[in-house]
Amino acid sequence: MSELSDLIPVEAIRLDVAAPDWQSAVRTAGDLLVSTDVSTDTYTEEMLRNVEENGPYIVIAPGFAFAHSRPSPAVRRTGMSWVRLSTPVNFGHETNDPVHLVVALAAEDAGAHTQAMGALARLLADPDTSAALDHAPTPQALRQILVGDTTPEPESAAAPAAAPTPADAAPEQSAAKGSGHGMHKILTVCGNGVGTSLFLKSTLDKVLDRWKWGRYITTEATDTISAKGKASEAVAIMTSREIARTLGDVGVPVRVIEDFTSTKEVDAAMRDLYDV
Template identity: 55%
Template sequence: MSNTPVSTLNSLLADGAVDLDATAATWQDAITQAGAQLEREGAIDSDYTAAMVQSVVDNGPYIVVAPGFAFAHARPSEAVHRTAISWLRLREPVEFGHPKNDPVRLVVALAAADAHAHTDAMKDIARVLADASRRRALDEVSSVSELRDVLSDTAPKKSPEAAAAAPTVPSTSTHEPATDSVESKGKILTVCGNGLGTSLFLKNTLDQVLDTWGWGGFVSTEATDTISAKGRAKEADFLLTSAEIARTLGDVGVPVYVIENFTSADEIDRALRELYDV
């Protein structure tokens, strides 16, 4: 038995909610199986599984936040009995319809009892996906204990490329970020359909880039849903989101920038440089 320390992510993932050799014919089938794992653990009712599928029907494949990885979730509801995660690795990947990140082999489903209980677990997953060696290991582990070993190492990893390219701001400096392209309000919103899943992936990576730049003290970030983002967009410098959610948002009065890989510090670094004209 593994002596792996328990991370937040591991604590929400029951052994019975892991399948490392699943077969699915469609993306709907994959999400349904991931939901069924949570149902068997008593974390959710079947209504929540249906809501996860419907979220993709309504909003498109925005849950495919990184190459080969889908993060299935829906809004908190009475169908959720406790916060939990399931882990489904497919023998053969399936298409979700994402233009860049398909096909998907790994589907992780989240049942959140509220909008905050799962935040640390989302950071854990984002860090794993951002680390190339650990991401590869997720496709290679052959047991639950091996999976837990990979998930347990949750120390933040900064992108070497972003660190080398980012402007240096001394910690004692009072210099504020350059904002030639937008009039800065000191806030960036990350947006997804529900405001508690994929937008948190994006926020976590964004925070890492801002900290690498030395801008963490100047620019605040917030994960939100489409409805809130439409009402609050003008509070922010700009919005970061997926192509599907960008189409849903439409014109909100501030720039809406599409990110393909929510766990890529390099991609977000490039976006910030363009938006802030750095």
């Protein structure tokens, strides 16, 4: 089960929901997971506790929160829900508040939904598709956009025209600051390693594809605890501001990405890392 059509049924979509605060918004998304037999009420509480303990790192793009927690016995099967708010609410994020869209994920494991995360990231990164989702009049219309849109990401979201894609400047010639030679690894990190880090990994992979650097750099989505142990294997880490604070000094460069769907921002971070 990896496609958006499998993960988000019409019954898991609610539009123009009134929520007084972020807790109510997340709880509404969790209630939809419960009503579609994806998870139990316990998982909803786990999603809320995730934000309380790790901060609002789940607000991964302007106006968009991706609510989730670790795989647990409270997850019955992998699935998602979609809640569009009538009035945006604040999660406490420094740059991406207020939030008008909350998507919740319950995952049985850390890998089954990777393809769907990439598909969703591409849809939300496309301005036209994102606008269509924001104005869809019914859950049925919104789901049709989710499962039927094949519009590629526009060139405007790629690297700036003044900075050509460094297809020929392999990492061996422009090594990351403090790194050695050979196959490089970049970690994308979130609190649980199953949701927001996969969004960021998908965006990073798109940049590497455009640069034609996929044969030189591997990417791995992981959680905060695992990242501390894996940092010695990596040349860099990309993550949110909140998770960067939690990680502290791990011995490799840590780059903060505010918008996990922005290839432009990730492209700039890569250019800084590799001096290109």
